[in-house]
Structure formats: C-alpha cells, structure tokens
Amino acid sequence: MGKLGQMAGSVTLAAAVGLSGSQALPALARATPGDPAPAAGTGRPAAPVEAGLPDPVAFVxxxxxxxxKGAxxxxxxxxxxxxxxxxxPDGRQIAVLNRGQVWVMKADGSGQRRLSTRPAGGPSWSPDGKWIAFASLSCTGxxxxxxxxxxxGGAKPEVLFPRDCRGEKLPEETTAGPATGSLRERLQYDNAVAWSPDGIRVAFRGGDCESTYDACLSIGTVATGEEQTVAAYxxxxxxxxxxxxxxxxRPDGVKLSWTAYEEGETAAGNKPVHLVEYDTATGAERTVGSALDRELSYADSGHAVVTSRNNGGSxxxxxxxxxxxxxxxRSGSQPSVRPRPH
Incomplete structure (x- = not known):
C-alpha cells in the first residue's frame, strides 16, 4: 500500500454529536460488541471497581x-x-475526531464545533490550550x-512536520472510509499525535524516518522542525x-508510551499488540501491561488507563x-484522563 493509501485508510477511526445526562452504572458494564476474543494468557484477571479513578476519563x-467519573x-x-x-489542558473542553475531522466541544458535550474539514488523525492540545495538533496528508504524500x-473561527491549518512542507501549498483534502479489519490492521495506520507537556515537541507516526524504515515513530521539535526516530521497523x-x-x-514529560506490534526474525521474537514505555532522557524502553493492552493515557507518574481485553470486548x-x-x-476504548490542575 502506498503512503497516500495508508494515510487515507487511517484518518477515520471515528463519528457524530449529541448530549445525554449522567447515569449511574454498575461496575461491570457490558462489553463492546464485535471485538475478537482475547488470546489465552493475556494477563492476570482484573477486579472490577465501584469508584474508579478520582479523575474523569473520556473514552469511546x-x-x-x-x-x-467513579460509578x-x-x-x-x-x-x-x-x-x-x-x-x-484546563479540562474544560474535549477535542475529538468526528467522522475523521477535528471537532471541539465543552466538557459536557455542548458547544460542538468543527475546526477543520481536512481528514485527520487523533488530535492533541498544546499545553497552553491555544493550538490543536493533528495528523493529515503532507506535501510529501x-x-x-x-x-x-x-x-x-475559520482558522487554517499550519504545517509543523515535515519541516520541508512548511510554506508549501497544502495538499488537496481527501476522503476516507472507516478503518476495518483486525485490531492490528486497524491500529497500524492510526495517526494519533501527542504534544509534549513542555510544548516543545510532538510525537507522531512516520516522519523523515519513513525514507529509511517501513514504519516508525518520531518526536519532532516544533520550533526547528527537527525529528528524532524513537521506534523503527x-x-x-x-x-x-x-x-x-x-x-x-507522561505529565512530567520524562516518559513517552506508545502502542506497538512486532514480528521478529523468528517466532520467538514476535510480540502481539502491546504497550511500550520509553525514557526520553536515556532511551531505555520497557513493556508495560499485558498482551493486547493498547492506547495508554497517563493519570500520573505511577498510574495509567489503558484499553484491554475482557470477556471478548474492549x-x-x-x-x-x-x-x-x-x-x-468499564467497557470502552481510547481513554483520555483529564489533566490535573498545576
């Protein structure tokens, strides 16, 4: 598949908007239908909780x-x-993909508005709340x-990466259907980005490293456009x-996590979908969580919310x-823990 096809196939994980009231739920909510059954031996049994985290979690x-929040x-x-x-960053708004385009709304679901018609990967706020970064087709294809x-209102997107596309005419907007296939196939071209807590860097799939590797993850410096490859396949x-x-x-910017999948030279080197935590100072990596865990969102330096497999669902x-x-x-996926006030 060419890069244009990869990009088009990845921009719609997504879809539409409304509002309903709060409701109390039992701790064991229903599982999301349509997900494949979990593989055997994917981690210890997890116990349900009534109260949950002290911080609200947005999810899909x-x-x-x-x-x-709680129960x-x-x-x-x-x-x-x-x-x-x-x-x-202030916990008052939520950015979201709505049918593959970036929208924002208030924390209660009201005031929904579209920011851009450009097909997009998952958005991320700048720490000062002034900007939203997202992935979309670049001038390189x-x-x-x-x-x-x-x-x-009516703002136009500005290119951050690749640096060579800054100042170039934006590519034509394309349309894309929803991502389909297995969990691995749906994740493979997910273009969610993450703005660092200090505002200096953005982590994203791809980058200049794609000229060398088949797949990679980069950290780009906003001011200069320089890129650092942190994972490559x-x-x-x-x-x-x-x-x-x-x-x-992580809220302190010391660690960066991502969802990974790897096929090694031999079967012994294969790793199903899993989570990697990377130390930005030393470059050290470690696997966290269990097999098929994905989409980590930090609550603090010691805790995170992840999407896992349970009873055949997410x-x-x-x-x-x-x-x-x-x-x-509770049942769901794609968690985002509300930031704590500084």
Missing part, C-alpha cells in the same frame, strides 16, 4: 464519546463515528502534522516488521505502572 464506546458516566455524543477524544488555532538494517502508534506523554483498565496491578473500570 460504539463510536460515541462518554465521560466516566457514573455521561454520554456526550450520538450517532457514532467519533474517535480519539482528548481533554484540553505521507502523514504530516499540522496545528490549528483552538479558538479562532523494517529496513535500515532492522530485520523485523511492526508499528508504533498512539503516543502518550475495556478501560487502570494500570499501576510499578507492578502491573490491574483494575477494570
């Missing part, structure tokens, strides 16, 4: 956005087609990263295949990063 179930949840959208909700004002002397997608920064799971202790939260 059946294509709509919900916010969960209650509020549905923010209707109609399906939504993906990758992300809280604003592969995925690029743009930013757009989160407040100005196939080509460039590497004898593996795989991908690294859906990056997430579930939000609280993960203690120090020892892997797991606690089921």
């Amino acid at each position: 179930r059946d294509g709509d956005v919900y916010v969960s 209650t949840e509020q549905r923010l959208t209707t109609g399906g087609g939504h993906a990758r909700p992300r809280w604003s 592969g995925p690029g990263v743009y930013r757009i004002s989160a407040t100005a 196939g080509g460039g002397g590497t004898q593996n295949r795989g991908f690294a997608v859906v990056p997430s920064w 579930w939000l799971t609280v993960l203690r990063l120090s020892d892997g202790t797991r606690t089921l939260l």
Whole structure:
C-alpha cells in the first residue's frame, strides 16, 4: 500500500454529536460488541471497581464519546463515528475526531464545533490550550502534522512536520472510509499525535524516518522542525516488521508510551499488540501491561488507563505502572484522563 493509501485508510477511526445526562452504572458494564476474543494468557484477571479513578476519563464506546467519573458516566455524543477524544489542558473542553475531522466541544458535550474539514488523525492540545495538533496528508504524500488555532473561527491549518512542507501549498483534502479489519490492521495506520507537556515537541507516526524504515515513530521539535526516530521497523538494517502508534506523554514529560506490534526474525521474537514505555532522557524502553493492552493515557507518574481485553470486548483498565496491578473500570476504548490542575 502506498503512503497516500495508508494515510487515507487511517484518518477515520471515528463519528457524530449529541448530549445525554449522567447515569449511574454498575461496575461491570457490558462489553463492546464485535471485538475478537482475547488470546489465552493475556494477563492476570482484573477486579472490577465501584469508584474508579478520582479523575474523569473520556473514552469511546460504539463510536460515541462518554465521560466516566467513579460509578457514573455521561454520554456526550450520538450517532457514532467519533474517535480519539482528548481533554484540553484546563479540562474544560474535549477535542475529538468526528467522522475523521477535528471537532471541539465543552466538557459536557455542548458547544460542538468543527475546526477543520481536512481528514485527520487523533488530535492533541498544546499545553497552553491555544493550538490543536493533528495528523493529515503532507506535501510529501505521507502523514504530516499540522496545528490549528483552538479558538479562532475559520482558522487554517499550519504545517509543523515535515519541516520541508512548511510554506508549501497544502495538499488537496481527501476522503476516507472507516478503518476495518483486525485490531492490528486497524491500529497500524492510526495517526494519533501527542504534544509534549513542555510544548516543545510532538510525537507522531512516520516522519523523515519513513525514507529509511517501513514504519516508525518520531518526536519532532516544533520550533526547528527537527525529528528524532524513537521506534523503527523494517529496513535500515532492522530485520523485523511492526508499528508504533498512539503516543502518550507522561505529565512530567520524562516518559513517552506508545502502542506497538512486532514480528521478529523468528517466532520467538514476535510480540502481539502491546504497550511500550520509553525514557526520553536515556532511551531505555520497557513493556508495560499485558498482551493486547493498547492506547495508554497517563493519570500520573505511577498510574495509567489503558484499553484491554475482557470477556471478548474492549475495556478501560487502570494500570499501576510499578507492578502491573490491574483494575477494570468499564467497557470502552481510547481513554483520555483529564489533566490535573498545576
């Protein structure tokens, strides 16, 4: 598949908008239908909790956005087609993909407005709340990263990466259908991006490293456009295949996590979908969570919410990063933990 096809196939994880009230739910909510059954031996059993995290979590179930706090949840959208909700730094707004385009809404689901008609990968707020970064087709034909004002009406996207596309005419807008296939196939070209807590860098799938590798993940410096490759698969002397997608920064910026998949030179080197945590100072990596865990969102330096497998469906799971202790939260996927005030 060419890079244009890869980009088009990845921009719609997503879909439409509405509002409903809060409702109390039992701790064991229903599982999301249509997901494949989990593989055997994918981790310890997780115990359900009544209260959950102290911080609200935005997530997706059946294509709509919900916010969960303790034993209650509020549905923010209707109609399906939504993906990758992300809280604003002050916790008052949520950016989301709506049928593959970037929208924002208030934390209660009201005031929904579209920021751009350009097909997009998962958005991320700048730490000052002024900008939203998202992935979309670049002037090179592969995925690029743009930013757009989160407040100005009629704002136009600006290119962040690749650096050589800055100042070039924006590519024509394309349309894309929803991502289909297995979990691995749906994740492979997910273009969610992550703006670092200090505002200096953005992590994203692809980048200049795609001229050397078959798949890669980069950290780009906003001011200069320079890129650093932090994960790479196939080509460039590497004898593996795989991908690294859906990056997430720890609130202190010291660690970066992503969802990965790897096929090694031999079967012994194969790793199904899993989570990697990367130390940005030393470059050290470690696997966190269990097999088929994905889409990590940090709550603090010691805890995160991930999407896991349970009873044949996707579930939000609280993960203690120090020892892997797991606690089921509720059915759903694509978690985003609301930032804590500084």
